[in-house]
Amino acid sequence: MSGTVYLVGAGPGAVDLLTLRAARLLGEAEVVFHDALVPEAILALAPKAERIAVGKRSGRHSTAQRFINKRLADAAGKHRIVVRLKGGDPLLFGRAQEEIAYLRSRGIAVEIVPGITAALAASADLGVSLTQRGLARSVAFVTPRVGADAAPSSWIQAVVACDTTALYMGAGDAHAIAAALMAAGKPASTPVALVENASLPNARTLYGTLQQLPALAERTAGGPTLILMGEVYRDAVRESRSTVRKSAAL
Protein backbone atom coordinates (compact mmCIF):
# COMPACT_ATOMS: atom_id res chain seq x y z
CA MET A 1 0.00 0.00 0.00
CA SER A 2 0.99 3.63 -0.34
CA GLY A 3 -0.67 6.15 1.92
CA THR A 4 -0.66 9.92 1.67
CA VAL A 5 1.71 12.15 3.61
CA TYR A 6 -0.05 15.31 4.75
CA LEU A 7 2.23 18.22 5.59
CA VAL A 8 0.01 19.99 8.08
CA GLY A 9 0.38 23.45 9.57
CA ALA A 10 -0.02 23.30 13.35
CA GLY A 11 -0.53 27.05 13.54
CA PRO A 12 0.96 29.39 16.15
CA GLY A 13 0.18 27.35 19.27
CA ALA A 14 -3.45 27.83 20.30
CA VAL A 15 -5.33 24.59 19.63
CA ASP A 16 -8.39 26.30 18.19
CA LEU A 17 -6.30 28.13 15.59
CA LEU A 18 -5.81 24.83 13.79
CA THR A 19 -7.89 24.55 10.64
CA LEU A 20 -10.88 22.21 10.56
CA ARG A 21 -9.00 20.13 7.98
CA ALA A 22 -5.91 19.80 10.16
CA ALA A 23 -8.02 18.72 13.14
CA ARG A 24 -9.84 16.11 11.05
CA LEU A 25 -6.60 14.67 9.65
CA LEU A 26 -5.05 14.48 13.12
CA GLY A 27 -8.11 12.59 14.32
CA GLU A 28 -7.71 10.06 11.48
CA ALA A 29 -3.91 9.83 11.44
CA GLU A 30 -2.20 6.56 12.18
CA VAL A 31 1.17 8.21 12.69
CA VAL A 32 2.17 11.83 13.38
CA PHE A 33 5.71 13.14 12.87
CA HIS A 34 5.93 16.46 14.68
CA ASP A 35 8.31 19.30 15.44
CA ALA A 36 9.44 19.37 19.05
CA LEU A 37 7.70 22.72 19.59
CA VAL A 38 4.16 21.56 18.75
CA PRO A 39 2.12 21.79 21.99
CA GLU A 40 0.80 18.66 23.70
CA ALA A 41 -2.78 19.97 23.45
CA ILE A 42 -2.53 19.83 19.65
CA LEU A 43 -0.98 16.36 19.61
CA ALA A 44 -3.87 15.22 21.82
CA LEU A 45 -6.15 15.68 18.78
CA ALA A 46 -4.47 12.56 17.32
CA PRO A 47 -5.45 9.91 19.87
CA LYS A 48 -5.02 6.95 17.50
CA ALA A 49 -1.64 7.99 16.16
CA GLU A 50 1.84 6.87 17.00
CA ARG A 51 3.74 10.10 17.77
CA ILE A 52 7.27 10.65 16.55
CA ALA A 53 9.13 13.84 17.49
CA VAL A 54 11.55 15.01 14.79
CA GLY A 55 13.52 18.18 14.32
CA LYS A 56 13.62 21.29 16.39
CA ARG A 57 13.13 24.81 15.16
CA SER A 58 16.45 26.13 16.35
CA GLY A 59 18.30 23.47 14.40
CA ARG A 60 19.94 22.13 17.56
CA HIS A 61 19.66 18.37 18.08
CA SER A 62 17.65 18.18 14.88
CA THR A 63 17.12 14.79 13.38
CA ALA A 64 18.97 14.71 10.07
CA GLN A 65 16.64 15.70 7.23
CA ARG A 66 17.57 12.65 5.18
CA PHE A 67 16.52 10.39 8.03
CA ILE A 68 13.17 12.19 8.39
CA ASN A 69 12.52 11.83 4.64
CA LYS A 70 13.19 8.11 4.83
CA ARG A 71 10.93 7.60 7.84
CA LEU A 72 8.07 9.50 6.19
CA ALA A 73 8.37 7.32 3.08
CA ASP A 74 8.48 4.15 5.19
CA ALA A 75 5.38 5.26 7.12
CA ALA A 76 3.49 5.89 3.86
CA GLY A 77 4.22 2.27 2.93
CA LYS A 78 2.45 1.09 6.05
CA HIS A 79 -0.30 3.62 6.80
CA ARG A 80 -3.11 5.31 4.92
CA ILE A 81 -2.81 8.69 6.65
CA VAL A 82 0.60 9.98 7.69
CA VAL A 83 0.66 13.47 9.18
CA ARG A 84 3.82 15.58 9.21
CA LEU A 85 2.95 18.39 11.61
CA LYS A 86 4.92 21.62 11.43
CA GLY A 87 4.59 24.76 13.55
CA GLY A 88 2.88 27.69 11.79
CA ASP A 89 2.49 27.10 8.05
CA PRO A 90 4.47 24.33 6.35
CA LEU A 91 5.47 26.46 3.34
CA LEU A 92 6.68 29.58 5.15
CA PHE A 93 9.97 28.92 6.98
CA GLY A 94 8.90 25.29 7.43
CA ARG A 95 11.72 23.65 5.48
CA ALA A 96 9.15 21.52 3.69
CA GLN A 97 10.55 21.46 0.17
CA GLU A 98 13.10 18.71 0.79
CA GLU A 99 10.40 16.44 2.22
CA ILE A 100 7.99 17.20 -0.64
CA ALA A 101 10.65 16.58 -3.30
CA TYR A 102 11.86 13.33 -1.73
CA LEU A 103 8.38 11.87 -1.31
CA ARG A 104 7.24 12.86 -4.82
CA SER A 105 10.41 11.37 -6.33
CA ARG A 106 9.31 8.07 -4.80
CA GLY A 107 5.78 8.36 -6.17
CA ILE A 108 4.27 9.01 -2.73
CA ALA A 109 1.24 11.31 -2.62
CA VAL A 110 1.85 14.53 -0.67
CA GLU A 111 -0.76 17.07 0.32
CA ILE A 112 -0.22 20.37 2.08
CA VAL A 113 -2.63 21.76 4.67
CA PRO A 114 -1.86 25.42 5.33
CA GLY A 115 -1.65 26.82 8.86
CA ILE A 116 -1.87 30.18 10.58
CA THR A 117 1.62 31.63 10.46
CA ALA A 118 3.08 33.41 13.50
CA ALA A 119 2.95 36.90 11.95
CA LEU A 120 -0.83 36.71 11.55
CA ALA A 121 -1.35 35.35 15.07
CA ALA A 122 0.94 38.01 16.53
CA SER A 123 -0.92 40.72 14.61
CA ALA A 124 -4.23 39.43 15.98
CA ASP A 125 -2.79 39.65 19.51
CA LEU A 126 -1.68 43.24 18.86
CA GLY A 127 -4.88 44.24 17.09
CA VAL A 128 -2.79 46.07 14.49
CA SER A 129 -3.12 45.36 10.77
CA LEU A 130 0.07 44.56 8.85
CA THR A 131 -1.28 46.61 5.95
CA GLN A 132 -3.03 49.96 6.26
CA ARG A 133 -4.44 52.27 3.68
CA GLY A 134 -2.00 55.08 2.85
CA LEU A 135 0.61 53.65 5.23
CA ALA A 136 1.59 50.10 4.31
CA ARG A 137 0.91 48.10 1.19
CA SER A 138 3.94 45.78 1.28
CA VAL A 139 4.86 43.30 4.01
CA ALA A 140 8.09 41.32 4.20
CA PHE A 141 8.33 37.99 6.01
CA VAL A 142 12.01 37.23 6.62
CA THR A 143 14.39 35.11 8.65
CA PRO A 144 17.46 37.19 9.45
CA ARG A 145 20.90 35.65 9.30
CA VAL A 146 23.67 37.53 11.02
CA GLY A 147 27.29 36.95 11.90
CA ALA A 148 30.57 36.59 10.07
CA ASP A 149 29.51 33.53 8.06
CA ALA A 150 26.24 35.07 6.84
CA ALA A 151 25.61 35.01 3.09
CA PRO A 152 25.01 38.29 1.23
CA SER A 153 22.00 39.56 3.05
CA SER A 154 18.86 39.77 0.98
CA TRP A 155 16.80 39.91 4.18
CA ILE A 156 18.23 43.36 4.96
CA GLN A 157 17.22 44.77 1.57
CA ALA A 158 13.79 43.21 2.07
CA VAL A 159 13.28 44.96 5.42
CA VAL A 160 14.48 48.29 4.04
CA ALA A 161 12.22 48.04 0.96
CA CYS A 162 8.98 46.90 2.60
CA ASP A 163 6.58 49.06 4.60
CA THR A 164 6.00 46.45 7.30
CA THR A 165 8.26 43.54 8.27
CA ALA A 166 7.78 40.36 10.28
CA LEU A 167 11.11 38.85 11.35
CA TYR A 168 10.90 35.19 12.30
CA MET A 169 13.38 33.53 14.65
CA GLY A 170 15.34 36.71 15.23
CA ALA A 171 14.97 37.63 18.90
CA GLY A 172 18.18 35.84 19.89
CA ASP A 173 20.15 37.99 17.43
CA ALA A 174 18.37 41.25 18.20
CA HIS A 175 21.54 43.27 18.73
CA ALA A 176 23.13 42.26 15.40
CA ILE A 177 19.81 42.62 13.57
CA ALA A 178 19.20 46.16 14.82
CA ALA A 179 22.79 47.14 13.97
CA ALA A 180 22.62 45.66 10.46
CA LEU A 181 19.30 47.32 9.67
CA MET A 182 20.31 50.75 10.96
CA ALA A 183 23.59 50.51 9.03
CA ALA A 184 21.52 49.79 5.89
CA GLY A 185 19.47 52.94 6.39
CA LYS A 186 16.43 51.74 8.34
CA PRO A 187 15.70 54.63 10.72
CA ALA A 188 16.57 54.03 14.39
CA SER A 189 13.13 55.46 15.22
CA THR A 190 11.25 52.77 13.25
CA PRO A 191 8.42 51.52 15.50
CA VAL A 192 8.90 47.94 16.68
CA ALA A 193 6.58 45.41 18.33
CA LEU A 194 7.71 42.11 19.83
CA VAL A 195 5.20 39.33 20.43
CA GLU A 196 6.31 36.38 22.51
CA ASN A 197 4.18 33.18 22.58
CA ALA A 198 1.68 34.58 20.08
CA SER A 199 -1.86 33.20 20.48
CA LEU A 200 -1.10 31.50 23.82
CA PRO A 201 -2.36 32.46 27.30
CA ASN A 202 1.16 33.62 28.22
CA ALA A 203 1.44 35.85 25.13
CA ARG A 204 3.38 39.02 25.80
CA THR A 205 3.77 42.23 23.83
CA LEU A 206 6.60 44.75 23.97
CA TYR A 207 6.78 48.04 22.06
CA GLY A 208 9.62 50.37 21.23
CA THR A 209 11.87 51.47 18.39
CA LEU A 210 14.44 49.72 16.23
CA GLN A 211 17.18 51.27 18.36
CA GLN A 212 15.57 49.76 21.46
CA LEU A 213 15.16 46.31 19.86
CA PRO A 214 18.08 44.66 21.75
CA ALA A 215 16.76 45.92 25.11
CA LEU A 216 13.23 44.74 24.26
CA ALA A 217 14.48 41.29 23.24
CA GLU A 218 16.31 40.97 26.55
CA ARG A 219 12.99 41.36 28.34
CA THR A 220 11.46 38.29 26.69
CA ALA A 221 11.35 35.05 28.66
CA GLY A 222 12.77 32.71 26.03
CA GLY A 223 9.52 31.75 24.26
CA PRO A 224 9.15 31.93 20.46
CA THR A 225 9.22 35.64 19.66
CA LEU A 226 8.23 37.46 16.51
CA ILE A 227 9.68 40.89 15.71
CA LEU A 228 7.39 43.26 13.82
CA MET A 229 8.39 46.68 12.54
CA GLY A 230 6.99 49.54 10.52
CA GLU A 231 4.96 52.74 10.67
CA VAL A 232 1.75 50.80 11.36
CA TYR A 233 2.99 50.30 14.97
CA ARG A 234 3.63 54.00 15.65
CA ASP A 235 0.33 54.63 17.46
CA ALA A 236 0.70 51.50 19.59
CA VAL A 237 4.27 52.46 20.57
CA ARG A 238 3.08 55.94 21.57
CA GLU A 239 0.16 54.57 23.61
CA SER A 240 2.40 52.07 25.39
CA ARG A 241 4.74 54.91 26.41
CA SER A 242 1.88 56.97 27.76
CA THR A 243 0.64 53.91 29.70
CA VAL A 244 4.08 53.39 31.21
CA ARG A 245 4.24 57.05 32.20
CA LYS A 246 0.79 56.88 33.81
CA SER A 247 1.72 53.74 35.78
CA ALA A 248 4.92 55.39 36.98
CA ALA A 249 2.98 58.45 38.13
CA LEU A 250 0.56 56.47 40.31
Add this chain to the structure above:
Amino acid sequence: MSGTVYLVGAGPGAVDLLTLRAARLLGEAEVVFHDALVPEAILALAPKAERIAVGKRSGRHSTAQRFINKRLADAAGKHRIVVRLKGGDPLLFGRAQEEIAYLRSRGIAVEIVPGITAALAASADLGVSLTQRGLARSVAFVTPRVGADAAPSSWIQAVVACDTTALYMGAGDAHAIAAALMAAGKPASTPVALVENASLPNARTLYGTLQQLPALAERTAGGPTLILMGEVYRDAVRESRSTVRKSAAL
Protein backbone atom coordinates in the same frame (compact mmCIF):
# COMPACT_ATOMS: atom_id res chain seq x y z
CA MET B 1 -25.33 45.62 26.82
CA SER B 2 -22.14 45.67 24.82
CA GLY B 3 -21.13 42.57 22.92
CA THR B 4 -17.83 41.76 21.32
CA VAL B 5 -17.08 42.29 17.65
CA TYR B 6 -14.95 39.45 16.30
CA LEU B 7 -13.03 40.24 13.12
CA VAL B 8 -12.76 36.76 11.71
CA GLY B 9 -10.64 35.50 8.83
CA ALA B 10 -12.78 33.42 6.45
CA GLY B 11 -9.67 31.95 4.82
CA PRO B 12 -9.16 31.37 1.10
CA GLY B 13 -12.51 29.76 0.28
CA ALA B 14 -12.49 26.08 1.27
CA VAL B 15 -14.79 25.64 4.25
CA ASP B 16 -12.44 23.30 6.10
CA LEU B 17 -9.61 25.82 5.96
CA LEU B 18 -11.47 27.91 8.51
CA THR B 19 -9.94 27.72 11.97
CA LEU B 20 -11.75 25.82 14.71
CA ARG B 21 -12.21 29.15 16.51
CA ALA B 22 -13.77 30.82 13.47
CA ALA B 23 -16.20 27.91 13.01
CA ARG B 24 -17.22 28.01 16.68
CA LEU B 25 -17.82 31.78 16.62
CA LEU B 26 -19.89 31.51 13.44
CA GLY B 27 -22.00 28.83 15.12
CA GLU B 28 -22.64 31.14 18.08
CA ALA B 29 -22.97 34.43 16.21
CA GLU B 30 -26.20 36.38 16.31
CA VAL B 31 -25.22 38.55 13.37
CA VAL B 32 -22.57 38.17 10.67
CA PHE B 33 -21.33 41.05 8.53
CA HIS B 34 -19.51 39.56 5.58
CA ASP B 35 -17.61 40.51 2.43
CA ALA B 36 -19.53 39.75 -0.75
CA LEU B 37 -16.93 37.18 -1.80
CA VAL B 38 -17.30 34.86 1.23
CA PRO B 39 -18.74 31.56 -0.05
CA GLU B 40 -22.24 30.44 0.93
CA ALA B 41 -20.86 27.19 2.38
CA ILE B 42 -18.94 29.21 4.99
CA LEU B 43 -21.92 31.43 5.84
CA ALA B 44 -23.95 28.24 6.34
CA LEU B 45 -21.84 27.62 9.48
CA ALA B 46 -23.76 30.52 11.08
CA PRO B 47 -27.34 29.16 11.04
CA LYS B 48 -28.59 31.39 13.88
CA ALA B 49 -27.14 34.61 12.54
CA GLU B 50 -28.67 37.42 10.62
CA ARG B 51 -26.43 37.85 7.56
CA ILE B 52 -25.46 41.27 6.28
CA ALA B 53 -23.35 41.61 3.12
CA VAL B 54 -21.04 44.62 3.19
CA GLY B 55 -18.21 45.72 0.96
CA LYS B 56 -16.65 44.03 -1.98
CA ARG B 57 -12.98 43.28 -2.50
CA SER B 58 -12.62 45.23 -5.69
CA GLY B 59 -13.92 48.38 -4.05
CA ARG B 60 -16.77 48.65 -6.54
CA HIS B 61 -20.23 49.14 -5.04
CA SER B 62 -18.63 48.94 -1.60
CA THR B 63 -20.69 50.04 1.33
CA ALA B 64 -19.08 53.18 2.72
CA GLN B 65 -16.63 52.29 5.49
CA ARG B 66 -18.15 54.81 7.87
CA PHE B 67 -21.54 53.18 7.47
CA ILE B 68 -20.08 49.72 8.16
CA ASN B 69 -18.36 51.02 11.31
CA LYS B 70 -21.63 52.44 12.58
CA ARG B 71 -23.58 49.25 11.90
CA LEU B 72 -20.96 47.12 13.69
CA ALA B 73 -21.16 49.38 16.75
CA ASP B 74 -24.97 49.29 16.70
CA ALA B 75 -24.92 45.48 16.47
CA ALA B 76 -22.57 45.26 19.47
CA GLY B 77 -25.16 47.23 21.42
CA LYS B 78 -27.76 44.56 20.74
CA HIS B 79 -25.90 41.25 20.48
CA ARG B 80 -23.35 39.32 22.50
CA ILE B 81 -21.43 37.91 19.53
CA VAL B 82 -21.04 39.97 16.39
CA VAL B 83 -18.88 38.45 13.65
CA ARG B 84 -17.26 40.57 10.96
CA LEU B 85 -16.12 37.99 8.41
CA LYS B 86 -13.37 38.92 5.97
CA GLY B 87 -11.83 36.86 3.18
CA GLY B 88 -8.35 35.48 3.95
CA ASP B 89 -6.83 37.05 7.07
CA PRO B 90 -8.35 40.24 8.50
CA LEU B 91 -4.99 41.95 9.09
CA LEU B 92 -3.35 41.34 5.69
CA PHE B 93 -5.04 43.44 2.98
CA GLY B 94 -8.31 43.24 4.94
CA ARG B 95 -8.79 46.96 5.57
CA ALA B 96 -9.52 46.16 9.19
CA GLN B 97 -7.76 49.02 10.97
CA GLU B 98 -10.52 51.58 10.48
CA GLU B 99 -13.08 49.20 11.97
CA ILE B 100 -10.81 48.31 14.91
CA ALA B 101 -10.03 51.97 15.65
CA TYR B 102 -13.66 53.06 15.44
CA LEU B 103 -14.98 50.29 17.70
CA ARG B 104 -12.21 50.74 20.30
CA SER B 105 -12.80 54.50 20.37
CA ARG B 106 -16.38 53.67 21.44
CA GLY B 107 -15.24 51.27 24.15
CA ILE B 108 -16.46 48.22 22.24
CA ALA B 109 -14.45 45.02 22.68
CA VAL B 110 -12.79 43.81 19.47
CA GLU B 111 -11.06 40.49 18.96
CA ILE B 112 -9.24 39.28 15.88
CA VAL B 113 -9.34 35.68 14.68
CA PRO B 114 -6.62 35.09 12.08
CA GLY B 115 -7.33 33.24 8.84
CA ILE B 116 -5.39 31.39 6.15
CA THR B 117 -4.25 34.03 3.71
CA ALA B 118 -4.43 33.39 -0.05
CA ALA B 119 -0.66 33.11 -0.53
CA LEU B 120 -0.44 30.16 1.85
CA ALA B 121 -3.44 28.41 0.30
CA ALA B 122 -2.07 28.98 -3.20
CA SER B 123 1.32 27.62 -2.13
CA ALA B 124 -0.36 24.51 -0.72
CA ASP B 125 -2.12 24.01 -4.08
CA LEU B 126 1.22 24.35 -5.90
CA GLY B 127 3.14 22.23 -3.41
CA VAL B 128 5.98 24.74 -3.56
CA SER B 129 7.38 26.38 -0.44
CA LEU B 130 7.58 30.19 -0.40
CA THR B 131 10.93 29.90 1.38
CA GLN B 132 13.66 27.42 0.53
CA ARG B 133 17.06 26.85 2.00
CA GLY B 134 19.76 28.60 -0.03
CA LEU B 135 17.18 30.07 -2.43
CA ALA B 136 14.62 32.21 -0.63
CA ARG B 137 14.62 33.62 2.88
CA SER B 138 12.47 36.72 2.28
CA VAL B 139 8.88 36.84 1.03
CA ALA B 140 6.98 40.00 0.09
CA PHE B 141 3.20 40.20 0.28
CA VAL B 142 2.07 43.20 -1.76
CA THR B 143 -0.90 44.81 -3.47
CA PRO B 144 0.30 46.48 -6.64
CA ARG B 145 -1.06 49.85 -7.65
CA VAL B 146 -0.49 50.92 -11.21
CA GLY B 147 -1.62 53.71 -13.51
CA ALA B 148 -1.03 57.42 -13.83
CA ASP B 149 -2.52 58.28 -10.42
CA ALA B 150 -0.47 55.67 -8.50
CA ALA B 151 1.50 56.92 -5.51
CA PRO B 152 5.29 56.46 -5.42
CA SER B 153 5.51 52.74 -5.68
CA SER B 154 6.94 51.00 -2.64
CA TRP B 155 5.43 47.73 -3.86
CA ILE B 156 7.87 47.69 -6.79
CA GLN B 157 10.91 48.06 -4.52
CA ALA B 158 9.46 45.32 -2.32
CA VAL B 159 9.19 42.87 -5.22
CA VAL B 160 12.69 43.70 -6.45
CA ALA B 161 14.21 43.30 -2.96
CA CYS B 162 12.51 40.07 -1.84
CA ASP B 163 13.38 36.56 -2.99
CA THR B 164 9.74 35.46 -3.37
CA THR B 165 6.68 37.65 -3.89
CA ALA B 166 2.96 37.12 -3.55
CA LEU B 167 0.97 39.82 -5.37
CA TYR B 168 -2.63 40.12 -4.22
CA MET B 169 -5.39 41.52 -6.42
CA GLY B 170 -3.10 42.12 -9.37
CA ALA B 171 -4.25 39.84 -12.18
CA GLY B 172 -6.43 42.53 -13.74
CA ASP B 173 -3.39 44.81 -14.07
CA ALA B 174 -0.96 42.11 -15.20
CA HIS B 175 0.34 44.02 -18.20
CA ALA B 176 1.17 47.19 -16.23
CA ILE B 177 2.60 45.15 -13.34
CA ALA B 178 4.96 43.16 -15.55
CA ALA B 179 6.08 46.34 -17.34
CA ALA B 180 6.69 48.22 -14.08
CA LEU B 181 8.67 45.36 -12.54
CA MET B 182 10.84 44.76 -15.59
CA ALA B 183 11.52 48.50 -15.86
CA ALA B 184 12.67 48.41 -12.21
CA GLY B 185 15.15 45.62 -12.95
CA LYS B 186 13.23 42.45 -12.15
CA PRO B 187 14.45 39.97 -14.79
CA ALA B 188 11.95 39.14 -17.56
CA SER B 189 12.86 35.47 -16.98
CA THR B 190 11.73 35.49 -13.31
CA PRO B 191 9.59 32.37 -12.81
CA VAL B 192 5.91 33.13 -12.20
CA ALA B 193 3.00 31.02 -10.95
CA LEU B 194 -0.65 32.12 -11.03
CA VAL B 195 -3.21 30.42 -8.84
CA GLU B 196 -6.88 31.12 -9.50
CA ASN B 197 -9.50 30.11 -6.93
CA ALA B 198 -6.88 28.81 -4.48
CA SER B 199 -8.12 25.98 -2.22
CA LEU B 200 -11.37 25.49 -4.19
CA PRO B 201 -12.36 22.55 -6.43
CA ASN B 202 -12.02 24.79 -9.48
CA ALA B 203 -8.50 25.90 -8.52
CA ARG B 204 -6.25 26.44 -11.50
CA THR B 205 -2.51 26.88 -11.83
CA LEU B 206 -0.57 28.57 -14.62
CA TYR B 207 3.22 28.76 -14.91
CA GLY B 208 5.51 30.98 -16.95
CA THR B 209 7.86 33.94 -16.65
CA LEU B 210 7.42 37.57 -15.68
CA GLN B 211 7.48 38.49 -19.37
CA GLN B 212 4.62 36.05 -19.99
CA LEU B 213 2.56 37.32 -17.03
CA PRO B 214 0.05 39.33 -19.14
CA ALA B 215 -0.62 36.31 -21.38
CA LEU B 216 -1.00 34.04 -18.34
CA ALA B 217 -3.44 36.44 -16.68
CA GLU B 218 -5.56 36.51 -19.83
CA ARG B 219 -6.04 32.75 -19.53
CA THR B 220 -7.68 33.03 -16.09
CA ALA B 221 -11.47 32.82 -15.89
CA GLY B 222 -12.11 35.87 -13.69
CA GLY B 223 -11.84 34.20 -10.26
CA PRO B 224 -9.66 35.63 -7.48
CA THR B 225 -6.09 35.12 -8.71
CA LEU B 226 -2.83 35.31 -6.82
CA ILE B 227 0.43 36.02 -8.63
CA LEU B 228 3.54 34.38 -7.17
CA MET B 229 7.06 34.94 -8.43
CA GLY B 230 10.61 34.00 -7.61
CA GLU B 231 13.34 31.40 -8.12
CA VAL B 232 11.45 28.85 -5.99
CA TYR B 233 9.06 28.33 -8.96
CA ARG B 234 11.81 27.60 -11.52
CA ASP B 235 11.51 23.80 -11.34
CA ALA B 236 7.71 23.92 -11.57
CA VAL B 237 7.85 26.23 -14.61
CA ARG B 238 10.32 23.87 -16.31
CA GLU B 239 8.19 20.80 -15.55
CA SER B 240 5.03 22.49 -16.83
CA ARG B 241 6.82 23.26 -20.13
CA SER B 242 7.93 19.70 -20.51
CA THR B 243 4.36 18.53 -19.82
CA VAL B 244 2.99 20.89 -22.48
CA ARG B 245 5.58 19.61 -24.98
CA LYS B 246 4.71 16.00 -24.21
CA SER B 247 0.96 16.66 -24.64
CA ALA B 248 1.62 18.42 -27.95
CA ALA B 249 3.70 15.47 -29.16
CA LEU B 250 0.94 12.92 -28.55
